[in-house]
Amino acid sequence: MRSLIKKLSVSLAASLVILTNVQAADDQLKVGFISAFTGVFSSFGQQQKEGAVLALEEANYTVAGKKVDVVYEDDQLDNEQAVTKAKKLVVQDKIDILTGLVSGDEGLSVGDYMKDKNIPVIPMYSASEDMTMRAFYPMIVRATWTGAQSMDVFGYWLAKVKGWKKIYAIGQDYSYPYNQGGGFKRGFFRGGGTEVTTVWHPVGTTSDFSSIIASIPTDQSYNAVLYNGSGGDAVNFVKQYVELGMLKKIPLIGQSNTFEKPDVESMPEDVVGSLSPHHTADDLATPAWTKFKNAYQKRWGHDPSAASEFAYSSMRLILRAIEARKGDVSDKAALVTAMTHVDMSDDPRGPVSLDPQFHSAIENVYIREVAKDDKGQLYNKGLWTVKNVGQFGPYDPQLYLKQPSDSGSYPPDQRSALPPDMLQAGSEYQYVPFGQ
């Protein structure tokens, strides 16, 4: 028995040596990919993975002669799990780059853990602005978005162009909707809106929203109800909003993810016409988008969403930067610099460039409405485009950074409670008809 144990441990040790050798092989590089493949945001996690895999397959999993090995980890949308998985990827898998990250809180906690690891962190869909603002460090490159970025454009437009004054906002209680709601309020108040009454509910545990919906005051001249949430919660909310007859009383608008594919496909047709902003629109007709959309449909059998495009785009950024470094990933600072210099003018969702200081994206914002295609399926149809929107929107970055982080209670619900200098902007948005 003892000799058997001895034999076993020797062979185990031997195999470990072999394993570590394989990991350290020169012709291979490792990318860690953390996301929520299960849980209330699993559809976003899945879309993200599909987008990234498409980019990798197009490159044949090879860049500059090196094989790209991706290690996927599911954190079930649990921040502690996410950090544990990050630790595993860093210590055990010895990854060269960390990417994935689908939700706001997830990004912030993994970002915090990765702070001193000297490994580039490329968040794909996680959009809490602080990751590329107040909690930024040079290893972070987010070529995608922040929550406030599209919502400021949207809120301003609703107030300025549509003349809306009062909004009733119901949102999921965590960092990404805080940031989306924050952007919305700033834009809405700057455009002349006076009030955004805000209510928060816990994520993923509230399945019956009918009581929240029944509490919306129908006699206080709200111009619209903003559902500031996404994923399964959004499907539930929208369904019940229609069923309880509220849609006939107050129009419904969404944050960027509320009506995203594929969730919008499970919503009742009544929501046709509902507005939301994002950095993609399903009916973009540019050659880059069409090429991406066709390839994606061919590979996965369904339409892409913003989450899949962002992942595709981020993975391409990673591959292009490694290409530019001729496969050398040992100098992480140089790798990050290469990432910030990657040309993303051919990105499917429109031209993207990176802010050199905070490594965040400058890109198009589209205002969209839910529409029905000839097969009867719901999608997001572009209405207006605003070009070259950065994470600070029209504001002076210094002034913006002096404001507190967006939270459940900031920005305030009333225009009058917002610092007056935030009501002024350096430059104004240009709303161009979609497709021009």
Add this chain to the structure above:
Amino acid sequence: MYTKFLILILNGLTQAAIFFVLGSGLTLAFGLMRVMNLSHGAFYLLGGYIGYSVVHATHNWPLALVAGSLSIALLGFLFERTMLVRVRGGDLPETLLTIALSMIIADVSLAIWGGHPLTLNLPAYLNPPIRILGITYPGFRFILMGLSVLIAFSLWLILYRTKLGASVRAGVDDRETASALGVNVDKIYSFVFALSALLVGVAGVLGGSYLQLSPGSDTTILTYSLVIIILGGMGSLLGTVVSSLILGQLLSFGLAYAPQYSYFLIFVPMGVVLAIRPQGLFGRQV
């Protein structure tokens, strides 16, 4: 103000209806077998998913209800006969086995139905907008309440008006004596476990029709189910009725007046009951 209250109360009753169907099966199985079936939430999810596929293929909702619930009943029966029976009496192995099953079901469901939230489409005749006392309310929710009452009544009939029910109750009170008096406890166990699975299968199809199904619903539902039966008292049907009504209204009014704390709120009565009456409102001293 009055219409809002009315809607909130109706919402609470709808929640209570689902809660009761969820809790009744679990509490029966626990009362008799002392098995805490932690795959209850996964059964719910799977039942809903099967119902979804049936509705998708046949556009026949009643058929989906039957298919979803019967297939889960069958699954429960087979699971009890082939696996649970081997570890009977061992608290830890039983718990681990049911957890293992729940994980397997969750992963298999993810592979088959994917991660997107799904909803069973209700035919219009099952969900007419109903105008009552000055408000409009989805008709399906009334059907839900009706079904729940019907299930409660049937369970009461089975338990208190049939020989089978008498055996079940005897088994709950004193297994050894019942067994010595000629009650085939093994058969009763299988029956009750399959019944419990059937009920949660029904809950899955009902819940999947008015809410939505997605990976992760299983754990949320399991949590709700546990809170319901701990509050009501494990093994007590009446307790489940009362705790479902309490929790339903609490959740409904909580969502209206303190949505941020609504999830936390449902644990409050459980905490209070555990502190002063650990066996639950209608539970027996164990």
